[in-house]
Amino acid sequence: MFTGIVEEIGTVEAIEHGPDGSDARLRVRGPLVVSDAHLGDSISVSGVCLTVTELPGDGTFFADVMPETLRRSALEDVGVSSPVNLERALPVGGRYGGHVVQGHVDGVGTILSRSPGPRWDDVEIGLAPELARYVAEKGSIAVSGISLTVTHVTDESFGVSLIPTTLEATTLGTLAPGARVNLEVDVLAKYTERLLSTAGILR
Structure with missing residues (x-):
């Protein structure tokens, strides 16, 4: 993990x-x-x-x-x-600074746009509608292995804001629109949907 x-x-x-x-x-x-x-x-x-x-x-x-x-x-x-x-991988007793990331990619997204701010970049990332259902505003998502907080979400895209550390210490600092990125949605959302659907609560 x-x-x-x-x-x-x-x-x-x-x-x-x-x-x-x-x-x-x-x-x-x-x-x-x-x-x-x-x-x-x-x-x-x-x-x-x-x-x-x-x-x-x-x-x-x-x-x-x-x-x-x-x-x-x-x-x-x-x-x-x-x-x-x-x-x-996270060692037993290690500091847990992001969210649960398995390293199991759910799909590939595409950087649609990036808007530089005074000290950060706002980035819009496109994704398949079947993945968008698992993404929630203020929820977590892994983008190319980076734990990020979702700022907003639509049926076809979501936004994230990249702080200076993320811009400097990860590949997202230089990726331009059109670049593809690995996406892993929150595993808790997938398990919740699975449990509700098998129980007949969610169809």
Whole structure:
């Protein structure tokens, strides 16, 4: 489990695609997140939970990306030298600064616009209507692994405000309109809908 508090911006150093191109193996530089990493650990890469498969000992780690993950996330867009948000899994007893983030991407959104303020940016992100139902004003959403508070929501988009720290310490500081981002809605909303629907309360 993660909290959506990005620890560092890493860099994709290499991508190896499988024989048919449907899967990939990433080499990512992230000196902080690998400082205490072990084989089999989970690291969030721009909101996608990936398993560490190799640790060369030079500040990088390898992770395999399955076809399902590539199809359902914006990791399909990354290339060599692409920046990515990195976060280690939450340790037992760790500080819980964001919200419950599983690293299981629900869909891909698109940055529609960004309006710079005196010290922040207001960003509008488009999403599929089937995901918008889980997004609530003043609720939480993970955007490329970043825990953010929703400022407003429509049937096709939502807004977030990015404080200076988010602008400086995550990839959202430089993404322009048209860029795709990974979205993970609040898992509590999904479980609530599931429980109500199976109980016949929600149809």
